[in-house]
Amino acid sequence: MFLAVLLATGFIWNELSDEKTSSAKSLQTPSTEKFTKAVEVEPSAEVTPPVEVAQPVENVPQSDQFIIANQDFSNLQLYEYNKPVYDSYGFWQRQEGGMATVIPDLQPYYGEHIVYLTFDDGPDNKNTPQILDILRNENVPATFYVLGAMVEKNPEVLKRIFNEGHAIGNHSYNHNYNELYSSPWNFIEQFQRTDEIIMSQIGVRPLIIRAPGGTYGAFNQDYWDMVKSSGYVEHDWNVSSGDATPKGATASEEINNIISQINTYNFKSAIVLMHSTAAKDETVKALPDIIHFFKERGYTFGVITPMTPTPW
Ligand SMILES: [Zn+2]
Numbered sequence: 653m654f655l656a657v658l659l660a661t662g663f664i665w666n667e668l669s670d671e672k673t674s675s676a677k678s679l680q681t682p683s684t685e686k687f688t689k690a691v692e693v694e695p696s697a698e699v700t701p702p703v704e705v706a707q708p709v710e711n712v713p714q715s716d717q718f719i720i721a722n723q724d725f726s727n728l729q730l731y732e733y734n735k736p737v738y739d740s741y742g743f744w745q746r747q748e749g750g751m752a753t754v755i756p757d758l759q760p761y762y763g764e765h766i767v768y769l770t771f772d773d774g775p776d777n778k779n780t781p782q783i784l785d786i787l788r789n790e791n792v793p794a795t796f797y798v799l800g801a802m803v804e805k806n807p808e809v810l811k812r813i814f815n816e817g818h819a820i821g822n823h824s825y826n827h828n829y830n831e832l833y834s835s836p837w838n839f840i841e842q843f844q845r846t847d848e849i850i851m852s853q854i855g856v857r858p859l860i861i862r863a864p865g866g867t868y869g870a871f872n873q874d875y876w877d878m879v880k881s882s883g884y885v886e887h888d889w890n891v892s893s894g895d896a897t898p899k900g901a902t903a904s905e906e907i908n909n910i911i912s913q914i915n916t917y918n919f920k921s922a923i924v925l926m927h928s929t930a931a932k933d934e935t936v937k938a939l940p941d942i943i944h945f946f947k948e949r950g951y952t953f954g955v956i957t958p959m960t961p962t963p964w
Pocket of ligand 1: 772773823827864865
């Protein structure tokens with residue numbers, strides 16, 4: 653099979669704006685030798701931008717707000733549900749350094765009625781900050797599945813999500829179904845590219861991903877195998893606000909959608925799908941009441957980690 657070999661280090665993807673390029677460059681550390689490597693990607697009809705491999709992080713962020721995976725992922729069997737988990741190594745750094753690249757099977761954490769609020773497709777610079785304000789006022793954590801292309805536009809919002817103790821998940825680079833679901837390789841390349849973009853901003857990367865549109869009808873076994881062998885854990889959702897239906901939903905419809913699904917299924921582990929994009933004003937309006945509903949029902953609020961149970 654013909655493989656295009658792209659030298660990964662030293663390229664700056666030429667679609668990056670000048671501003672983003674200079675900020676990405678300024679975050680690189682001078683020590684590049686150890687992690688210079690070739691990245692093999694299958695050729696596609698369009699020119700694939702080279703993956704810019706993040707440089708080794710000299711000062712991995714330390715905090716008791718989150719957990720950093722160790723070299724063999726042996727510290728990920730957790731018994732808490734509200735601490736985000738990140739990796740200070742990229743996939744290629746793990747492979748190059750002889751570290752584990754596949755997360756071992758973990759015993760899922762089943763608590764009593766935990767709700768995981770998730771916000772996809774951001775970060776934007778209009779509604780995501782408002783969502784963060786509401787979460788802060790309500791003192792609850794959430795999980796944001798971000799797009800690489802949106803992180804490039806709004807890196808400060810990504811940093812705010814990170815600094816305020818929420819979990820960040822990877823939701824592909826551009827959400828383009830035709831590209832993502834043309835092959836498992838094209839799918840995973842977008843996630844690895846997005847990892848590098850996230851690492852260039854916060855020094856760590858997510859291990860949790862969500863497939864755009866969800867895996868149902870989109871994944872076959874080859875995709876699941878690729879996700880696992882690339883060291884990710886995928887989570888769809890089991891409760892939908894309906895904020896991405898074609899005609900949209902009003903705030904009260906979103907609240908009613910959620911209440912009726914919880915009343916029907918009484919999930920012990922409820923993973924709620926919402927979106928944090930500029931178009932989702934109704935989700936911002938609905939969010940305080942959604943949070944109050946779950947508090948009144950006795951739910952506690954968690955963040956998605958590699959050991960969060962898959963929703964179905
Ligand atoms: Zn999405």
